Amino acid sequence: MFTRAIVRTPGENFCDGITTSRLGRPDRRKTLEQHTAYCDALRDCGVEVSVLTADERFPDGCFVEDTAVVTEDCAVIARLGAPERRGEEEAIADALAAFRPLRRIEEPATLDGGDVMRVSDQFYVGLSKRTNAEGALQLTSALSEHGHVVSTIPVNGVLHLKTGVTFVGDNTLVATGEFAGRDEFNAFCRIDVDETAAANCLNVNGTILVPAGFPKTASALRRLRRPVIELDISEFRKMDGGLTCLSLLF
Numbered sequence: 001m002f003t004r005a006i007v008r009t010p011g012e013n014f015c016d017g018i019t020t021s022r023l024g025r026p027d028r029r030k031t032l033e034q035h036t037a038y039c040d041a042l043r044d045c046g047v048e049v050s051v052l053t054a055d056e057r058f059p060d061g062c063f064v065e066d067t068a069v070v071t072e073d074c075a076v077i078a079r080l081g082a083p084e085r086r087g088e089e090e091a092i093a094d095a096l097a098a099f100r101p102l103r104r105i106e107e108p109a110t111l112d113g114g115d116v117m118r119v120s121d122q123f124y125v126g127l128s129k130r131t132n133a134e135g136a137l138q139l140t141s142a143l144s145e146h147g148h149v150v151s152t153i154p155v156n157g158v159l160h161l162k163t164g165v166t167f168v169g170d171n172t173l174v175a176t177g178e179f180a181g182r183d184e185f186n187a188f189c190r191i192d193v194d195e196t197a198a199a200n201c202l203n204v205n206g207t208i209l210v211p212a213g214f215p216k217t218a219s220a221l222r223r224l225r226r227p228v229i230e231l232d233i234s235e236f237r238k239m240d241g242g243l244t245c246l247s248l249l250f
Ligand code: CIR
Pocket: 017, 018, 019, 060, 063, 065, 066, 082, 085, 113, 114, 115, 159, 160, 163, 239, 240, 241, 242, 244, 245
């Protein structure tokens, strides 16, 4: 069960962050409304939400997931793969220090939390443009001390591993594109979706948050007989972000 979340309010310059999408510029008012609705949904799932203020040095700072990997034993502070995002992790490390002993990913390693998918004691780490093999190795060293197992998965066509595949509980993965039908995931029940932006779902204490606008994925998830909340995150998608990216849950 998650009891806490850390999120960060999108800054005035959110639209100056990194993006490959061609969906246009985020609207400031809608961005803030969607962020507030996201925080409310986390609270509805029983999570106490700490909202950090924006830091205008970091337009991508609201995508806090990338800055750390938090387990019940420790918080591993990331060294972000995009050089212009480095530094975002410091405010997060300060916030997490109250709750967990900190470990750090050190140069030359890079690691973004969006590349780390946890399934119980198993961690899948995507080797992507943002996360390198040394990053996976250093994460393995930090987590294996606590009995966790880490394996790597190549990521080619999307930003992060969890852009294309997420674990929603009940031994079930939601997967799209290069991750649908992948051998490494044969042991799971699978919801393979062709709505590519819909695979980034978030399981919060048994409730599944799914991005709004993807009816096939939402109805496949409802068949799991678990509560499903659809959240509009159109403005975050414009900056390549999804549901998991917006919080650190622990
Ligand atoms: C970036 O390119 O780093 C941000 N604009 C989006 C990060 C999204 N984070 C995530 O998928 N975990």
